[in-house]
Amino acid sequence: MIRVNNLHDIPWREGLTVQDVLDHLKYSYALITVTLGDELVEPERYADTSVPDGCAMTVFHLAHGG
Amino acid sequence: MAPEKIDITINDKKVTVLEDSMLIKAVIGAGIALPTLCYHKDLTPNGTCRLCVCEIEIKGKKRLVTACNYPVRQEMTVWTSSERVQKHRKLLAQMYLGRWPNVPVIQDVARRCGVTDGAAFASDLTDPNPKACILCGHCVKACDEFIQERILDFAGRGILRHLTMPFGESDPHCIGCTSCAHVCPTGAIQIIDDTNHPVDPDMIRRHGMKVNAEMATLDKNQCCMREVGTANIVEVMDRYDLLPVHNYKFGQHPDTYKVDSQVLRKKYFTQNNPDACWFGCSMSCAKAVDGFELKTGPYKGHRVTVDGPEYETVGACTNMGCFDPDFIVEFNFYCDTYGIDIISAGTGMAFVMECFEAGVITTADTGGLELRFGACDEVLECIHQMSRGEGFGVEVGQGVRQLKEKWIREGRGDAQFIRDIGMEVKGLEYSEYVPKESLAQQAGYAMAVKGPQHDEAWLIFMDMVNNQIPSFEDKAEALYYFPLWRTWFGLHGLCKIVWNDVAPADNKKYAPQQAAKIPEHVDNYFKFFEGMTGEKLDEEKMLAQSARVHNLQRLMSVLFGFGTRAEDTPPYRSLGPVTEEEYLSRAERYDGQLRSVLGLDPEKMTLDEKRATLRTHRESQYQKVMDAAYARRGWSQNGIPTKARLRELGIDLPELLALAAD
Ligand code: SF4
Numbered sequence: 075m076i077r078v079n080n081l082h083d084i085p086w087r088e089g090l091t092v093q094d095v096l097d098h099l100k101y102s103y104a105l106i107t108v109t110l111g112d113e114l115v116e117p118e119r120y121a122d123t124s125v126p127d128g129c130a131m132t133v134f135h136l137a138h139g140g
Numbered sequence: 141m142a143p144e145k146i147d148i149t150i151n152d153k154k155v156t157v158l159e160d161s162m163l164i165k166a167v168i169g170a171g172i173a174l175p176t177l178c179y180h181k182d183l184t185p186n187g188t189c190r191l192c193v194c195e196i197e198i199k200g201k202k203r204l205v206t207a208c209n210y211p212v213r214q215e216m217t218v219w220t221s222s223e224r225v226q227k228h229r230k231l232l233a234q235m236y237l238g239r240w241p242n243v244p245v246i247q248d249v250a251r252r253c254g255v256t257d258g259a260a261f262a263s264d265l266t267d268p269n270p271k272a273c274i275l276c277g278h279c280v281k282a283c284d285e286f287i288q289e290r291i292l293d294f295a296g297r298g299i300l301r302h303l304t305m306p307f308g309e310s311d312p313h314c315i316g317c318t319s320c321a322h323v324c325p326t327g328a329i330q331i332i333d334d335t336n337h338p339v340d341p342d343m344i345r346r347h348g349m350k351v352n353a354e355m356a357t358l359d360k361n362q363c364c365m366r367e368v369g370t371a372n373i374v375e376v377m378d379r380y381d382l383l384p385v386h387n388y389k390f391g392q393h394p395d396t397y398k399v400d401s402q403v404l405r406k407k408y409f410t411q412n413n414p415d416a417c418w419f420g421c422s423m424s425c426a427k428a429v430d431g432f433e434l435k436t437g438p439y440k441g442h443r444v445t446v447d448g449p450e451y452e453t454v455g456a457c458t459n460m461g462c463f464d465p466d467f468i469v470e471f472n473f474y475c476d477t478y479g480i481d482i483i484s485a486g487t488g489m490a491f492v493m494e495c496f497e498a499g500v501i502t503t504a505d506t507g508g509l510e511l512r513f514g515a516c517d518e519v520l521e522c523i524h525q526m527s528r529g530e531g532f533g534v535e536v537g538q539g540v541r542q543l544k545e546k547w548i549r550e551g552r553g554d555a556q557f558i559r560d561i562g563m564e565v566k567g568l569e570y571s572e573y574v575p576k577e578s579l580a581q582q583a584g585y586a587m588a589v590k591g592p593q594h595d596e597a598w599l600i601f602m603d604m605v606n607n608q609i610p611s612f613e614d615k616a617e618a619l620y621y622f623p624l625w626r627t628w629f630g631l632h633g634l635c636k637i638v639w640n641d642v643a644p645a646d647n648k649k650y651a652p653q654q655a656a657k658i659p660e661h662v663d664n665y666f667k668f669f670e671g672m673t674g675e676k677l678d679e680e681k682m683l684a685q686s687a688r689v690h691n692l693q694r695l696m697s698v699l700f701g702f703g704t705r706a707e708d709t710p711p712y713r714s715l716g717p718v719t720e721e722e723y724l725s726r727a728e729r730y731d732g733q734l735r736s737v738l739g740l741d742p743e744k745m746t747l748d749e750k751r752a753t754l755r756t757h758r759e760s761q762y763q764k765v766m767d768a769a770y771a772r773r774g775w776s777q778n779g780i781p782t783k784a785r786l787r788e789l790g791i792d793l794p795e796l797l798a799l800a801a802d
């Protein structure tokens with residue numbers, strides 16, 4: 075299981091990537107910052123960065139508009 | 141699709157770069173300096189000076205390329221200073237020095253190429269002016285790319301090439317933004333007057349240019365404000381379940397794709413920056429539709445220009461269940477023409493529609509109009525009536541609060557239901573975001589001095605999506621900082637849009653609490669202030685400036701009978717699901733909350749019990765967030781600024797103390 079934004083628990087599976095998690099949560103926003111633990115993940119690495127089991131992932135959305 | 145990272149070799153060293161990025165970035169990134177004249181990091185390269193040449197080899201083929209506009213490729217080997225390169229650069233440097241012998245940037249670049257004498261290339265063209273134009277083109281591109289004007293360009297060919305304005309005359313369309321002068325490396329363009337006489341115009345300019353550069357380079361991959369303006373968030377709000385649909389019952393609709401920003405871009409928008417709301421703004425987010433043929437009303441058949449639609453216009457229409465883009469543009473036009481606020485009209489009409497569908501009102505009240513969700517023609521007819529002061533339109537024009545009170549007074553339907561779904565606070569209609577899942581935003585809306593407009597606080601992502609302000613104290617802090625920060629823009633007549641509708645590429649380096657403030661952009665505004673007035677500003681001073689005005693505004697609201705806890709309390713539709721249909725549409729979410737937050741088993745509860753329990757819980761949460769926010773703001777538990785707070789802010793005038801709480 076991994077926890078996203080200390081809010082969503084997502085079942086872990088072998089090979090789960092950052093992109094899979096974003097797709098699962100339908101996070102498709104332009105101003106997103108992803109961290110795995112304390113590590114920042116750059117957008118060009120979303121598809122090939124695996125998310126370890128038990129990992130705390132944050133997906134920070136920088137508000138615009140409003 | 142994000143670009144791939146690839147390895148290339150520069151001067152025998154391996155470096156990793158993004159495929160298709162320009163070679164000059166890789167070279168600079170590897171710590172190697174190249175001589176350049178026409179390259180500017182924030183402008184599109186055009187490879188004219190040819191000083192940045194490097195020798196490359198791909199698949200055994202060697203050649204010279206200009207690094208500033210040559211994209212890196214797999215298996216590329218680069219030499220930045222081979223014999224061939226040096227020879228090429230030297231010749232160029234001699235030619236440049238021959239033509240502009242006294243221009244410091246030319247002298248500097250020549251020195252770096254090992255050239256100190258250009259006499260061999262001296263000619264009739266030689267210009268001894270140390271501030272001569274060297275034809276680098278920065279100014280032409282800055283005018284176009286920073287602020288989307290095309291005032292400057294080159295004319296003439298070869299040796300006759302020179303910089304000019306159209307027809308060689310001073311162009312009245314030049315807005316004096318000074319971008320061209322800022323990027324000019326020689327001083328050929330100079331600023332001769334600074335209107336308003338700021339204390340430090342350069343400070344203002346330096347920070348303004350940062351905004352320009354971000355707009356030119358980042359916006360196309362971020363919010364696309366230049367391309368589609370605020371409408372860019374129509375599809376974003378739909379995806380995050382925040383786009384109001386059917387009087388805020390829902391946050392999404394399968395037909396949103398018919399009215400999203402791509403439809404507006406492809407089929408409607410024909411103009412950028414029609415408002416010219418901020419002269420020389422490099423974002424120019426305002427859009428317009430030209431030649432739109434009206435189908436109704438007094439201008440039926442006319443082709444008109446429509447200023448918009450903005451996000452709020454589209455949101456107001458989806459809230460009415462209207463997903464026809466032609467309708468949206470027509471509604472936009474007539475609201476503007478009649479002087480009707482689009483948000484109030486849309487939210488008001490959405491309330492009327494829900495009341496119509498629930499049987500609170502009938503065609504006997506509406507003069508025969510079937511005002512169901514999605515009734516585009518009827519909405520337009522109602523707006524026309526409103527403008528003529530006739531029929532049901534007059535009644536709708538009174539706004540949601542008056543309608544609620546009237547229909548409750550007349551004993552129509554369930555009073556509680558009417559109160560719950562009438563989306564207004566302090567008599568103002570809600571703007572177009574669904575705040576149901578964000579406690580902080582519920583308060584951001586309902587506690588806003590003027591009523592539920594989002595320009596005091598837009599906290600939905602921080603709260604609901606990022607979960608970065610989980611405690612009541614965290615929310616109260618956000619409800620303290622952001623309304624004051626946003627009030628500050630208004631105080632100084634500065635637009636808020638370039639604060640957070642584009643973000644610096646490295647804003648990610650900050651932890652979320654700081655990142656949400658966009659520290660570098662806050663600093664831009666502080667520097668605008670300092671450059672203008674000479675007074676240094678920091679967060680504490682900014683908050684104090686704003687708090688004086690915000691508290692004064694609140695006291696005015698108290699004076700008019702709106703600045704109280706009761707008036708800060710929103711209709712339940714803002715906090716949670718009012719109807720069965722609404723609960724069931726997100727049953728998984730609401731059942732989940734009953735289970736995880738309240739420890740209940742929704743399987744054992746009836747739908748009515750679940751709705752009632754959720755309501756009690758959400759209403760009590762809202763009361764707690766108000767308590768925390770009032771305490772943080774130095775207001776009484778009735779929401780009135782205290783005398784102590786007024787003293788602290790230095791606004792303890794007798795008239796104000798008379799309104800303040802003990
Ligand atoms: S001042 Fe601005 S608008 Fe005028 S020419 Fe320079 S860049 Fe263009």
Ligand code: SF4
Nearest residue numbers: 273274276277279324
């Ligand atoms: S005026 Fe300045 S910026 Fe423009 S082409 Fe000449 S040298 Fe370059």
Ligand code: FES
Nearest residue numbers: 187189190192208
């Ligand atoms: S800097 Fe590359 S061609 Fe001028």
